[in-house]
Every structure is written in structure tokens, then in C-alpha cells.
Amino acid sequence: MMKTRVIPNNPGLEGLLDLKAQIPFACPEGEELCLQLVKPQWFSGGAGFPLVVFIQGSGWTKPNQFWEIPQLCRLAERGYVIASVTHRHGRTSPAPAFLQDVKTAIRFLRAHAAEYDIDKTRVAAWGTSSGGNTALLLGLTGDNPDFEGPEWPGESSAVSVVVDCFGPTDMVKMSEVQYNGPHTAENIFFTLGGCDEDKYLERLRKISPIEYVKPGLKLPPFLLLHGDADPVVLYEDTEAFCGALERCGYEVELVKVTGAPHEGSFWSPQLLKIIFDFIREKL
Numbered sequence: 001m002m003k004t005r006v007i008p009n010n011p012g013l014e015g016l017l018d019l020k021a022q023i024p025f026a027c028p029e030g031e032e033l034c035l036q037l038v039k040p041q042w043f044s045g046g047a048g049f050p051l052v053v054f055i056q057g058s059g060w061t062k063p064n065q066f067w068e069i070p071q072l073c074r075l076a077e078r079g080y081v082i083a084s085v086t087h088r089h090g091r092t093s094p095a096p097a098f099l100q101d102v103k104t105a106i107r108f109l110r111a112h113a114a115e116y117d118i119d120k121t122r123v124a125a126w127g128t129s130s131g132g133n134t135a136l137l138l139g140l141t142g143d144n145p146d147f148e149g150p151e152w153p154g155e156s157s158a159v160s161v162v163v164d165c166f167g168p169t170d171m172v173k174m175s176e177v178q179y180n181g182p183h184t185a186e187n188i189f190f191t192l193g194g195c196d197e198d199k200y201l202e203r204l205r206k207i208s209p210i211e212y213v214k215p216g217l218k219l220p221p222f223l224l225l226h227g228d229a230d231p232v233v234l235y236e237d238t239e240a241f242c243g244a245l246e247r248c249g250y251e252v253e254l255v256k257v258t259g260a261p262h263e264g265s266f267w268s269p270q271l272l273k274i275i276f277d278f279i280r281e282k283l
Contacts (some may be wrong), residue, residue, distance in 0.1 A: 003274065008054070008069065012043075013040075013041040013042045014040050014042050014049070015042075015077060016040070016041040016042065016261055017038055017039065017040060017041060017073055017076050017077065018038070018039050019036070019037070019040045019069075020036075020037040020038075020039070020116075021034075021036050021037075021039050022034040022036070022065050023036070025085075025104060025105045025108035025109075025151075026101060026104045026105070026108065026149070026151050028088060028093070028097070028100075028104075028149065028223040029093060029197070031093075031099055033086055033087065033088070033090060033104075033105070035065070035083050035084060035085045035086065035087065035105055035108075035109075036065045036066065036083070036084040037081065037082070037083050037084075037116060038072060038073055038076045038081070038082040038084075038155070039076065039081040039082070039117060040071065040076065040077075040079060040080075040081075043117060044079075044117050044119070047119060048113060048117055048118050048119030048120065048122075049079055049080055049081045049117055049118060049119060049281075050079075050080050050081070050118075050119055050122040050123070050283045051080070051081045051082075051109060051118045051120070051122065052072075052075060052080050052082050052083070052123075052124045052125075052126055052147055052279060052283075053080070053083050053085055053102070053105065053106055053109070053123065053124070053125050053126070053138075054068065054082060054083065054084045054085070054126050054127065054131070055085055055087075055102055055125070055126070055127035055128075055130075055131030055132075055134045055135060055160070056084065056127070056128060056131050057128040057129025057130045057131045057132065057165075057166075057263075058069060058129070058130055058131070059090075059129070059130055059165075060089075060090030060095065060098050060130045061089050061090060061091065061176065062086060062087075062088075062089050062133060063084075063085075063086050065084040065085070065086055066084070066086070067185045068128070068232060069082075069084060071267070071272060072084065073244065073271070074148055074272065074276070075276055075279070078276065078280070080228040080279075081116055081117065081118050083105065085101075085102055085105040086101070087099075087102055087134075088101055089102035091259065094203070095138075095203060095206070095207050096147055096203075096206060096207055097244070098130075098144075098162075099133060099134055099137050099138070099141070099147050099207065100147050100148070100149050101149075102134050102138065102171050103138070103147055103148060103149065104149045104151045104152065104157075105158035106123065106125075106138070106155075106156075106157045106159070107151065107152035107153075107155035107156070107157050108151065108155075109123075109259070110123070110152070110155040110156065111152045111154075111155050112202070112280070115213070115270035120155075121160075122160060122171055122265055122283050123158075123159045123160055123161075123164070123283075124159060124160060124161035124163065124282075124283050125138040125139060125159040125161070125162050125163070125176065126162075126163040126165075126275070126279075127163075127164060127165065127167060128163075128167070128263070129165070129166055129167060129168075129232070129233065129262065130167065130168070131167065132164040132165050132166055132167020132168075133164075133168045133171075133207065133209065135159075135162050135163065135164050135167065135168040136162060136167055136169065136209035136222070136241075137207065137209055137212075138159050139157075139159055139161075139219060139220050139222060140156070140209055140213070140217075140219065141212065141213035142156075142157075142218075143156050143157060143158050146206075159281045160220050160221060160273045160282070160283060161220050161223075161278070161279060161282045162220055162221070162222045162223070163222075163223045163225070163275055163278065163279065164222065164223070164224050164225070164238075165225045165226070166225070166226045166227060166230055166231050166232075166233050166238070166262060166266065167209075167233065167238075167240060168208075168237065169208065169209045169210050169237050169239065169240070169241035170208050170209075170241070171202060171204040171205070171207055171208040171239050172204050172205060172208060173237065174233070174234075174237065175204055178234060180182070193213050198277040204273065209241060210240070210241050213241070213244040213245055213248055214248065215248045215249065217248075217250075218252050219245075219251075220251075220282075221250075221251040221253075221278075221282045222242075222245060222250070222251065222252040222253070223252075223253050223255070223274075223275065223278045224238050224241065224242050224252065224253065224254045224255065225254075225257065225266075225271065225274070225275070226239075226254075226255070226256065226257065226260075227256075227257040227258075227259070227260025227261055227262070227266045228257070228258055228259070229258075229259050229260055229261055230260065230261055230262045230266075231261065231262065232262040232273050233254075233262065235256065238254070239254065242254040253278065255271070255274060257271065268276040270276050
């Protein structure tokens with residue numbers, strides 16, 4: 001006799017995801033920037049899904065927006081809209097262009113919240129390496145006009161939760177101590193327009209998250225994750241940044257991944273669960 005397995009259909013499309021690729025959000029200096037969006041196929045019922053903006057590390061060059069999408073889909077399955085964003089290349093558009101571009105992406109997503117079923121009041125930033133640096137700056141600079149562009153006016157670029165994976169926190173120390181001076185660091189990170197050393201240090205401070213940590217600010221909760229064997233961005237720098245936040249009374253959690261390098265074996269299902277749980281609890 002024929003055996004037939006019978007299951008119900010899925011009219012609400014629960015558990016299914018939709019990838020919307022190459023969505024243009026800005027065109028600074030004539031360069032079209034696009035984001036990749038992963039969202040639930042089911043509907044939120046008008047409430048909107050929380051938004052997680054992800055910035056892939058790239059040394060402030062052009063991020064590979066697809067690198068972490070398989071992992072990001074695991075979070076989308078839990079009822080989140082995930083935007084993997086890009087920014088201009090640091091060697092042709094010096095800092096802080098990368099931060100301005102990601103802020104523009106956030107304003108774009110808020111402006112199109114109804115179209116993409118987003119709750120614009122619940123936005124998290126998550127980044128790795130230089131993208132972690134960007135996520136930290138997003139949390140620390142809010143709607144600071146120094147970093148806002150003209151696109152999508154009236155929308156906020158502020159975020160409510162920050163997740164940083166091995167992102168640089170003190171660019172001046174990184175340049176002077178780890179990479180032995182401005183010329184070496186300039187070659188590694190980005191071109192600063194041939195500016196003199198004073199101007200160079202000023203620009204590094206402008207993109208150093210630790211420079212923005214002061215008492216009395218309204219800051220989101222921070223989750224910092226870093227491998228203690230990372231040769232590219234030192235664990236001690238993240239530890240120092242965490243200490244600065246704690247001394248000022250801000251909410252911060254630090255996760256040390258023992259023996260982990262930059263990327264690679266840093267990642268694990270256990271680590272992803274920590275990140276997902278933090279986003280769920282704080283967002």
C-alpha cells in the first residue's frame with residue numbers, strides 16, 4: 001500500500017525568508033551604493049520587524065556584503081530584517097566617508113520602513129573588524145551632524161543596540177604603537193589625502209570610538225566580542241574600550257574568545273547564540 005505523509009500548508013509563510021538584492025540607497029560622488037536585505041516572508045501584522053544593520057569588515061575598503069549572509073539568515077529566521085550594507089572605498093573616499101554612507105543606509109531603511117516591514121524604532125548595528133569600528137561609531141555619534149549626509153532628510157541614523165566583533169577602538173594607538181607610525185598605518189587603513197601629521201592624528205581621532213566615551217551621554221547597550229589571539233586588532237584595545245564605557249556607567253558586555261584569531265575560528269554557534277540573544281534582549 002502506498003504510504004503518504006500528510007502535512008498542513010503554511011498560509012502565513014512562517015519561517016521563510018526573502019532576499020532582496022542590490023537595493024540602491026545612495027549615490028555619493030557618482031558612485032551607486034546598494035544594500036542586500038534579508039527579511040521574513042511572513043508579515044509582522046503592522047508592527048514591523050526589528051532591523052539589524054550589518055557592516056562586514058574590509059579594512060575600510062569595499063565590504064563583501066555576502067560573506068556573513070548565511071549566518072545572518074539564522075537571525076532573520078527569528079523575525080528580523082537584516083541589511084548588509086556597503087560604503088565607499090577608503091582609499092578613494094577618505095574617512096569618515098564610510099561612516100556617512102552607513103548612516104545614509106540607516107536613514108534610507110527608516111524612510112522605507114513600511115515597504116520592508118521594518119520597525120524603525122528598533123534598529124541595531126552589528127559589524128566585524130572595520131565594520132565593528134563603524135558599528136561602535138554609529139552607537140556613539142547618534143545623529144551627530146558632522147557625519148550626516150543630505151540623503152533621506154528627516155530620518156534618524158541613531159541605533160538602539162551595538163554589537164562589535166574585533167573592531168578597532170583606538171585608531172591613534174593602533175597607528176602609533178601597533179603599526180609603527182602614520183605612514184605605515186596610512187598604507188594599511190586608508191589614504192588621508194597626504195595631510196600633515198597633526199591633521200592625520202585629528203582624522204584618526206575622529207574615527208576612534210574611545211574618543212567619544214564621556215560621562216552623561218545617552219548611549220545604547222554595547223556587546224563587544226574579540227579573540228585574545230587576534231594579531232590584526234589587539235584584544236587589549238577592546239578591553240580598554242570596555243573599561244572606559246564601564247567607568248562612565250554605560251551598559252556593556254565583553255566576550256573574550258580564547259585562542260581566536262581575526263575571523264576564522266573566532267566564529268562558532270555558541271558565539272552566534274550570544275549575539276542573537278543580546279539583540280533579542282536589548283532590541
